[in-house]
Amino acid sequence: EVAEAVRSAVAAGVPLTVRSGGHGSPPAAAGGVMIDLSALSSIEVAGDGLVHVGAGAHWGDVAATLAPHGLGVTSGDTRDVGVGGLTLGGGIGWLVRTHGLTIDVLRRVEFVTAAGEVLEVDAESHPDLFWAVRGGGGNFGVATRFTYQAAHVEGLVGGRVMFDQSDARAVLGAWRDVMRDGPDELNSTLMVMPPLMPEMPAGPQLVVALQGSEEELRHLLQPLLSLPSVTHVSLAPVGYGDLLEDAPPGEPPFELVGGNGFVPDLSDAALDAFAATLDHEIHTMLLLRALGGAFSRVPTDATAVAQRDGQALFAVNRLVPADAAPETVAAAHDGIDAAMAFTNGRYSNFTPEFGADIVTEIFPPETLARLRAIKRQFDPGDVFVASHHITP
The missing domain is CATH 3.40.462.20 (Vanillyl-alcohol Oxidase; Chain A, domain 3)
Known part of the structure; x- marks a missing residue:
C-alpha cells in the first residue's frame, strides 16, 4: 500500500511527507500528500535478540513488549515517541552511553523508494542507503519496518x-x-x-x-x-x-x-x-x-x-x-x-525548525555532501520532503 501511494504521488507530481508515530510530525508539503504509517505498528521478537518493529509503533509499546524477555532497544525519552521518526534522526535515549544511539543497534530497514520499489536495506544490501537512513531523516524514501539488535537490560x-x-x-x-x-x-x-x-x-x-x-x-x-x-x-x-x-x-x-x-x-x-x-x-x-x-x-x-x-x-x-x-x-x-x-x-x-537551510547546522559538510549524493541516487526528483529537507 505504501509503495502504491508513492507511485501514485510521483505520477501526480506532488511532494510527499511521512508521519510515523506522530510525536513530532512535520508539516505537510504545500499541495502534497502525507503518508500516515500509524497502522504499521507490529512488534515481533525474533531469535538472537532481533526485534522487528513497524515504523508507526511507539517506543512505550516496544519497551512493554520486550520487558518479559529482559530486553530493550535504546530509544527516546517518552512513551509516545514514534519508532520511525526517532530512528531516522539518530535516537538519543536513556541508555545512550551503554548501548549507543538507536541507529547503532539498527540492523535492517524495509524501505520504499521514490520509484515505488520495496527494498531490504542493510550493511550488505544497499549499504549507502543504509548509511544515509541512520541519521539522515526521511529524505530518501519511506522506512516501513526496522530490525534492531535488542540488548539485555535487566538490573x-x-x-x-x-x-x-x-x-x-x-x-x-x-x-x-x-x-x-x-x-x-x-x-x-x-x-x-x-x-x-x-x-x-x-x-x-x-x-x-x-x-x-x-x-x-x-x-x-x-x-x-x-x-x-x-x-x-x-x-x-x-x-x-x-x-x-x-x-x-x-x-x-x-x-x-x-x-x-x-x-x-x-x-x-x-x-x-x-x-x-x-x-x-x-x-x-x-x-x-x-x-x-x-x-x-x-x-x-x-x-x-x-x-x-x-x-x-x-x-x-x-x-x-x-x-x-x-x-x-x-x-x-x-x-x-x-x-x-x-x-x-x-x-x-x-531541532524544531523545518526546511532545507537548517541541514547545514545539523550535518558537517562532508556528511551533507554524501547525503546529497545518495539523495540524487534514490530520490532525484526530490519527492520526499522531510522535516530537515536535504535537496538533491
Missing part, C-alpha cells in the same frame, strides 16, 4: 535527584565531573527547570540510570549527593520501560526560543556560558545529556550522525508567551549565541 537502577535553584553552576560542575569519570553503564540527563507548575519544581533535576546496583549508583553520584542544594533523592530498581516518561498533554502556551548542539569539551568556560543563560527574566529551560561511552566508540563516518566526539548534548530554550511583544521575542535570544558557541552541530531530533 537497572535509576531515578531522580533534585536541587534548589541557589547554585545551578555548582551542580553543573559536579555533574560534569561525575560523568567524566563514570562507567559506560552510567547514563544521565541534567535539566534545569523554570517554575512552570507546582508538580514540576524549579531548579536542577538529574535523571539517572545505571545497569548495576543502587549501592554502586549512590557511590558514583556521591559528589552530587553531597551538595548542600540537594532537595530530593529517589533512586530504586527500575525496568527500562519505567524510564520512559509521559509527554506533557496538549500544546504549551508558549513558543520556544533557543537551540541545541553537541558539546566537544565540557570546559569550565562552557559551563559558565550554559549557566549564564539561566539569568534571564524569561523562563529558561536547560538540558545536558551525557554522551561518551558506546556513543563515542562509533566512527564519525559510520552513520550520518557524525558528532561522535561530543561529551554531551546541550539544549536551551526560552519559554516565550505566544502573545509576546516583538521586543520580548528579540530579548529571548540574549545569551543564547554565547552558549551555542561551545557546541558543534545540532541534533536533528531536537
Whole structure:
C-alpha cells in the first residue's frame, strides 16, 4: 500500500511527507500528500535478540513488549515517541552511553523508494542507503519496518535527584565531573527547570540510570549527593520501560526560543556560558545529556550522525508567551549565541525548525555532501520532503 501511494504521488507530481508515530510530525508539503504509517505498528521478537518493529509503533509499546524477555532497544525519552521518526534522526535515549544511539543497534530497514520499489536495506544490501537512513531523516524514501539488535537490560537502577535553584553552576560542575569519570553503564540527563507548575519544581533535576546496583549508583553520584542544594533523592530498581516518561498533554502556551548542539569539551568556560543563560527574566529551560561511552566508540563516518566526539548534548530554550511583544521575542535570544558557541552541530531530533537551510547546522559538510549524493541516487526528483529537507 505504501509503495502504491508513492507511485501514485510521483505520477501526480506532488511532494510527499511521512508521519510515523506522530510525536513530532512535520508539516505537510504545500499541495502534497502525507503518508500516515500509524497502522504499521507490529512488534515481533525474533531469535538472537532481533526485534522487528513497524515504523508507526511507539517506543512505550516496544519497551512493554520486550520487558518479559529482559530486553530493550535504546530509544527516546517518552512513551509516545514514534519508532520511525526517532530512528531516522539518530535516537538519543536513556541508555545512550551503554548501548549507543538507536541507529547503532539498527540492523535492517524495509524501505520504499521514490520509484515505488520495496527494498531490504542493510550493511550488505544497499549499504549507502543504509548509511544515509541512520541519521539522515526521511529524505530518501519511506522506512516501513526496522530490525534492531535488542540488548539485555535487566538490573537497572535509576531515578531522580533534585536541587534548589541557589547554585545551578555548582551542580553543573559536579555533574560534569561525575560523568567524566563514570562507567559506560552510567547514563544521565541534567535539566534545569523554570517554575512552570507546582508538580514540576524549579531548579536542577538529574535523571539517572545505571545497569548495576543502587549501592554502586549512590557511590558514583556521591559528589552530587553531597551538595548542600540537594532537595530530593529517589533512586530504586527500575525496568527500562519505567524510564520512559509521559509527554506533557496538549500544546504549551508558549513558543520556544533557543537551540541545541553537541558539546566537544565540557570546559569550565562552557559551563559558565550554559549557566549564564539561566539569568534571564524569561523562563529558561536547560538540558545536558551525557554522551561518551558506546556513543563515542562509533566512527564519525559510520552513520550520518557524525558528532561522535561530543561529551554531551546541550539544549536551551526560552519559554516565550505566544502573545509576546516583538521586543520580548528579540530579548529571548540574549545569551543564547554565547552558549551555542561551545557546541558543534545540532541534533536533528531536537531541532524544531523545518526546511532545507537548517541541514547545514545539523550535518558537517562532508556528511551533507554524501547525503546529497545518495539523495540524487534514490530520490532525484526530490519527492520526499522531510522535516530537515536535504535537496538533491
